[in-house]
Amino acid sequence: MTLRHLLDIESLKPAQLIExxxxxxxxxxxxERGSRKLPLLRGKTVxxxxxxxxxxxxxTFELAASRLSADVVNLDVASSSASKxxxxxxxxxxLEAMHCDLFVVRHQASGAARFFAEHxxxxxxxxxxxxxxxxxxxxxLLDMLTIRQHKHDFSELKVLIVGDVLHSxxxxxxxxxxxxxxxxxxxxxxxxxxxxxxxxxxGISYFPKLSDAISDVDVVIMLRLQRERMKGAFLPxxxxxxxxxxxxxxxxxxxxxxxxxxHPGPMxxxxxxxxxxxxxxxxxxxxxxxxxxxxxxxxxxKVLGAQVPQVSSRQAAL
Numbered sequence: 427m428t429l430r431h432l433l434d435i436e437s438l439k440p441a442q443l444i445e446x447x448x449x450x451x452x453x454x455x456x457x458e459r460g461s462r463k464l465p466l467l468r469g470k471t472v473x474x475x476x477x478x479x480x481x482x483x484x485x486t487f488e489l490a491a492s493r494l495s496a497d498v499v500n501l502d503v504a505s506s507s508a509s510k511x512x513x514x515x516x517x518x519x520x521l522e523a524m525h526c527d528l529f530v531v532r533h534q535a536s537g538a539a540r541f542f543a544e545h546x547x548x549x550x551x552x553x554x555x556x557x558x559x560x561x562x563x564x565x566x567l568l569d570m571l572t573i574r575q576h577k578h579d580f581s582e583l584k585v586l587i588v589g590d591v592l593h594s595x596x597x598x599x600x601x602x603x604x605x606x607x608x609x610x611x612x613x614x615x616x617x618x619x620x621x622x623x624x625x626x627x628x629g630i631s632y633f634p635k636l637s638d639a640i641s642d643v644d645v646v647i648m649l650r651l652q653r654e655r656m657k658g659a660f661l662p663x664x665x666x667x668x669x670x671x672x673x674x675x676x677x678x679x680x681x682x683x684x685x686x687x688x689h690p691g692p693m694x695x696x697x698x699x700x701x702x703x704x705x706x707x708x709x710x711x712x713x714x715x716x717x718x719x720x721x722x723x724x725x726x727x728k729v730l731g732a733q734v735p736q737v738s739s740r741q742a743a744l
Contacts, residue, residue, distance in 0.1 A: 429728050431543045431552045434561040435602040443606050446724050447571050449734050453727070454720035456735070457493070466732035467496035473521055474500045475542075476532045476555070482691055482715060483555050483565075487530045490722035494732070499526070515545055522547045528730060529553070536560035551729040559595050565690055566599035568721040570607065572714050573645055576686050580607040586639055586681075587612070588671060589649030589698050592620045596690045597649060601628045615639035616649075616671055636671050643681045647688045648673055648699050664697045674700045678708065686710045 429442065438446075456464065472491040476484050484500070491498045501521075518529065528551045531539045536558030543552040556562040577583055585604060591597045591614055604612050605628055614625060615633045625632055633639030640646060651667065678685065687699075687709045695701045704711060727734050 432563050432725050433539050433543055433554045435563050435566050435599045440606045446567055450571055450720040450724035452735055453723045463493060463495060465495045466727050467494040467730055470496045470730055471526045472496045472498050472528045473526045474530045477503050478532050478534045480532055486718045487722050490719055490726060494723055494726060522550055530555050532556045534558055553725060556595055559593050562595040562599050564722055564725060565596050566603040568714055568717040569600055570603050571717045571721055572710055577644055580609045582610050584611045584643040585609055585645040586643045587647045588615045590620045590651050591616055592622050594649050613639050636677060640677055640680045643685055645686055650694050650698055668697055672698055673703050675702050678703060688714060
């Protein structure tokens with residue numbers, strides 16, 4: 427598989443997506459066997475360009491690069507030359523001249539990662555760590571890896587995504603990934619004010635009531651309210667939102683008994699999810715975080731052309 431950049435899920439072919447998941451699974455297994463440090467990216471330099479606040483994503487990208495033996499540079503954009511008026515392209519060109527190989531870009535503007543990719547030098551790769559409301563490809567990959575570990579066959583699954591779909595780059599990327607993997611049924615639930623107008627483009631079913639939407643589903647993905655992206659009154663109050671759209675243990679009983687609960691984080695307990703559900707036996711939220719490290723290692727290895735060990739025969743392609 428040839429992959430220079432990873433900017434979104436939509437640009438991937440199904441076989442590429444599956445290969446990334448297989449590679450992540452292999453690297454996760456190697457790590458569990460004690461191979462915490464792999465020489466796959468020795469001599470490479472990875473730069474984290476985060477223009478937007480992040481904890482999990484930035485930390486896992488940094489740790490992933492380190493686990494692959496790459497040199498890591500975390501650029502503090504607030505105190506960099508950009509704060510003195512230097513353009514983003516000039517900042518990137520300066521870093522390219524220092525022989526950096528990979529830029530991990532997180533930006534509040536949709537399309538920022540593609541902008542960087544279009545102007546990157548031929549020897550430089552760009553990974554999108556989240557751009558505005560547009561895309562968050564590695565989050566979608568780790569979500570798909572988590573689902574596959576627990577459910578295996580996507581074609582028979584019913585997946586429900588609940589919450590602020592309108593402002594969620596995670597939801598958009600998950601929709602694209604679930605579509606590529608030919609998921610049986612994808613549902614969404616939330617206030618109409620937080621739903622995008624193009625749901626039918628993805629073949630998604632909208633349910634206004636969570637009690638109906640969650641019936642007989644295999645996977646529930648809860649989204650947080652992204653108030654930092656809201657302009658105007660999208661909902662009355664957080665208390666009322668939880669009453670209608672918060673996931674409780676009682677509501678979860680309507681799903682299949684082995685239904686898994688997911689959340690991309692950060693969680694707002696008591697707003698979109700109850701604590702006893704977030705910490706309950708059906709929650710795989712911590713597994714998502716763990717899988718995030720393996721996925722980001724896999725993506726970095728692939729775009730920089732590292733020779734990753736072959737997956738085992740039991741990891742069959744979907």
